[in-house]
Amino acid sequence: MVQAAGSDGIYMDASFNLYYPKGYNQLYDLPEDLKSVVSEHWGQFPPQHPLVSHIFGILFFVLWLVNFFGNGLVIFIFLKTKSLRTPTNMFVVNLALSDACMMFCMGPPVTINAFVQRYWMYGAFACQLYACIGAICGTASLLTMVVIGYDRYNVIVKGFSGVKITPGKAFIMLAAIWGYSIVVSAMPFFGWGGYMTEGGLMTCGYDYLSQDWNKKSYMWFAFVFNFIVPLIFNAFFYTKIVKAVVMHEAALKAQAKKMNVDSLRSNTDDNESAEVRIAKVAITNVMLWICIWTPYAFVNMIAVFGNQAIVTPMVSQIPAFCAKTASCLNPVVYAISHPKYREALSREVPCLGIREERKAGSNGTDNGGEESVQTKA
Template sequence: MVFGGFTTTMYTSMNGYFVFGVTGCYIEGFFATLGGEIALWSLVVLAIERYVVVCKPMSNFRFGENHAIMGVAFSWVMALACAAPPLFGWSRYIPEGMQCSCGIDYYTLKPEINNESFVIYMFVVHFMIPLMVIFFCYGNLVCTVKEAAAQQQESATTQKAEKEVTRMVIIMVIAFLICWLPYASVAFYIFTNQGSDFGPIFMTIPAFFAKSSAIYNPVIYIVMNKQRRWLWIPPVKQVTWRGLVAQHGTELMTGSSRERRQNGKRHK
C-alpha cells in the first residue's frame, strides 16, 4: 500500500495527473485495492476471533499460531479475490477522482469486460458480507459481555472490562463504517447513475478514507490493546490474534471465581 499506492499517488499529484500510463495505472490500482481490502478483511478476521474467544460458540476451542496464520492467509486470499480480477479482464483499473490515482472502474458499464457484474460482486462480497459479519460478531460479543457483567455486579474488574470491551466495539465498528461506507455508497451511486455530473472531489475523498484505513486501523488496534501498546513493531512470533477482547473476555469469565478464592483466603 505504501510503496505501490501512497508513494505513487504523491508523485503523480505533484505532476497534476497520473503520469505512469495504463500499465502503471493497473499496478497502482492493484496495490492500492489490495492494501485496502487486506485492512477490511483483517477487521473481519479480528471480529470472528473475538467472537469465538469471548462467546465460545465452539466449546474447548483455543486459538493458536496456526489459526493466526490461517487468519492472515484468509485476509490475503479475499483481498486478492477483489484486486486481481481487473488484471485478467474482469473490470479494469482507471484514473479516478483527481486523476492522480487509480481504482476500480465504477464509472462505465463496459459490457465487454463484464464491469456491471464485477461491481455487484464487489458490493455484495467485499462490503455487505463483511459488514454483516462484523455486526453479528460484535453484537453477540457485547451481549455476552453485558450478561457476564450482570452476573458479577460486585466485581469492579468485571465492570471495567465490560466498559472497555463496549468502547472497543463501538470504535472498531465506527472505524469500519468511516473507512468503507462513504466509498461503497459513492461508488454505488456513480455506477447506478451513469452520466450524472459530479466533481473529482466527489470520489477522491471517499477513496482517501478507504485506502488510508490500512494506516489508521493498526494504530487503533495498538492503542486499544494494552498488551501491545508499548510494542509498536513486535516480532512476528509474538503477534497473536488475541487482543483486548481476549484479555477482558477472560477477566469477565474468571473474575468472580478469582474473587471467591481471595475471599476464602481472608476467611482463613
C-alpha cells in the same frame, strides 16, 4: 498583477484564481496512451485548480508518514515481544502489514505526481497496477478485521468452549485472506472488471463509470463480497461481544445484590473500566468501518447504477482518500486496545510517554487483550 500564461493558455492571477481558454476541460492535454484508463465522464468538468492537487499531495505524504510510523510500531512491538507472538496476534500484525503495504506503494507516487504533473504521469499499466495493489491490500485489511472480530468473539463470548486458534489455523486463515484478495483483485487483468483514474486524475481505482455489464458485474461482486458480507460478519461478532459484556455485568450485579454487597469485584473502578473498554472498542470497530469505507463504497455504486452526474471529481476523490485513512486508524484501534501491547510499548518505546503497568495477578496468558465473558441461558 497577472502571471504569464503557459503554452497551454492556462494561468493563475495574483489571487490564485485559475483562468483557462473556453472549452477546456480536465482531459484537454492527456497523452494518448493514458486515455485507455481515463473515463470520458471527467471531460465534462473544467481543469482542476493546481492547489487542489497540491493539497492532496501533502495529505498523502502526511498519511504515508503516520501509516509508516503507526503500522511499523505495531509490527515491531508484536514481533519483538515474545509474549505477544501468539497465533491470534498474528492477525493484528497482518492487518498492520497490509495497511503498511498499501500506503508504501500508494503514498509516494501520488505525492510526487501532485507536484510534477496534473494527471497520472506513470502510464496506463502503472495506473492499473496501482489500483490493483490498493484493491489487494484494502480487501486483505477488511477480511483481516473480520478474522480479528471472529477471534475476539471466540475469546470473549465463547470462552473456553470457543475454537482454539493454533499456528496452523492462523496460517491457513492468512493464506486464504491473501489468496482471495490477490485472485479477486487481479480479475481486471484477465478480462473481468477494470481499473481507471479517479476524479482528480492522479490516483487510480475501480472502473465504476463504464456502462458495460462486464464492469458492472465486477463492481457488484466487489461491493457485495468485499464490503457488505464482511461488514455483516463484523457487525455480528461485535454485537455479540457487546451483548455478552452487558449480560456478564448484569449477572455480576444481580449476584452481588443477592449477597448484599456493593460489588463482587475487588477493585470496582478498574474492572468496570475494563468492561466499558471492551464495549467501546467493539462499537468503535464497527463504526470506524462504516464511517470510513461506506462513502467510498456507495460512491462506487452510485456511479454504477445511479446518477453519474453527481459524481464530480471531488465526490470521487475525497471518499477514496478517506478510505485510505483506515490504514492509519486500524493500528490505533486494534493494537492500542490491547493491554499487553501497551505494556510492551511503554517498555520498548518509552519516549512516547505511554504508562501501562502490568496488573497484579496477570497469569501471562493472552486472550487478545480482553477477558473471557461467557453467558449461559
